[in-house]
Amino acid sequence: MDCIVLSNVVKRFGNVYAINGLTFSIPCGGRYALLGPNGAGKSTTMKILAGLIKQDSGDVSIKGMKPGTKQVKKFLAYLPEDPVPYRILTARENLEYFASLRGIPDPKGRAEELLELLDLKQYEKVQAGKLSRGNQQKLSLALVLIHNPEIVLLDEPLNYLDIPTQEKVIGLLRNLNSTFLISTHIMSIASRLTDHVVMISKGRVVWTGSISDLKAMGREDEPIESVVSRMMSNDL
Numbered sequence: 001m002d003c004i005v006l007s008n009v010v011k012r013f014g015n016v017y018a019i020n021g022l023t024f025s026i027p028c029g030g031r032y033a034l035l036g037p038n039g040a041g042k043s044t045t046m047k048i049l050a051g052l053i054k055q056d057s058g059d060v061s062i063k064g065m066k067p068g069t070k071q072v073k074k075f076l077a078y079l080p081e082d083p084v085p086y087r088i089l090t091a092r093e094n095l096e097y098f099a100s101l102r103g104i105p106d107p108k109g110r111a112e113e114l115l116e117l118l119d120l121k122q123y124e125k126v127q128a129g130k131l132s133r134g135n136q137q138k139l140s141l142a143l144v145l146i147h148n149p150e151i152v153l154l155d156e157p158l159n160y161l162d163i164p165t166q167e168k169v170i171g172l173l174r175n176l177n178s179t180f181l182i183s184t185h186i187m188s189i190a191s192r193l194t195d196h197v198v199m200i201s202k203g204r205v206v207w208t209g210s211i212s213d214l215k216a217m218g219r220e221d222e223p224i225e226s227v228v229s230r231m232m233s234n235d236l
């Protein structure tokens with residue numbers, strides 16, 4: 001069964017076509033990277049799937065349901081490109097608040113678990129607005145994963161994180177059994193967190209396939225980044 005389906009989706013902002021006939025699907029349990037040059041339409045695609053904005057035409061479904069519905073929100077998680085937790089609440093208060101909103105039976109226990117898991121314990125009493133950008137990103141990831149979501153949409157999830165924290169988060173995400181769509185510019189992140197790629201340019205799919213197919217398209221020893229940039233520049 002496909003968990004994410006976009007069919008001929010169009011989204012305009014004024015005269016700009018951010019998405020222009022986008023069609024792809026992701027099977028349940030699939031781990032997909034959304035790649036594309038600046039302005040390709042990645043964030044717009046993510047926002048449509050998260051139900052934050054609506055397409056002008058075309059069909060979008062999440063497990064057969066419309067994005068943004070109450071039912072879908074229960075099992076979907078979305079991390080925007082620049083997430084901001086509630087600035088005046090402390091790290092712990094943010095976690096307990098979101099856990100309560102999500103109906104988690106033991107919000108305090110779940111908050112504690114995530115504070116430990118993401119090394120945020122020392123900042124539990126600090127207001128989110130006063131945390132460093134990297135710690136805000138860690139807190140945002142914790143808030144996104146708080147309800148063990150079935151479908152996870154992540155826009156540049158490792159932004160601002162130092163290398164040890166990136167490794168920790170990669171380990172954490174790899175251990176989840178969720179369906180993933182991860183938008184990123186960084187090929188090494190795509191290849192460590194996902195096994196398939198949807199490459200878009202100018203709001204349309206230009207290539208889709210497995211990461212191993214993508215690697216096979218390169219010359220021997222050619223870094224995957226170079227294969228991707230060659231494919232992207234062909235379509236620019």
Ligand SMILES: Nc1ncnc2c1ncn2[C@@H]1O[C@H](COP(=O)(O)OP(=O)(O)OP(=O)(O)O)[C@@H](O)[C@H]1O
Nearest residue numbers: 013016017018036037038039040041042043044045
């Ligand atoms: N709210 C908006 N108002 C006007 N234009 C927008 C808006 N959001 C996106 N766009 C335009 O739509 C196009 C696609 O933008 P989008 O942010 O989806 O691309 P992206 O692939 O995520 O880019 P990047 O890699 O630079 O983050 C761009 O031309 C952008 O300027």
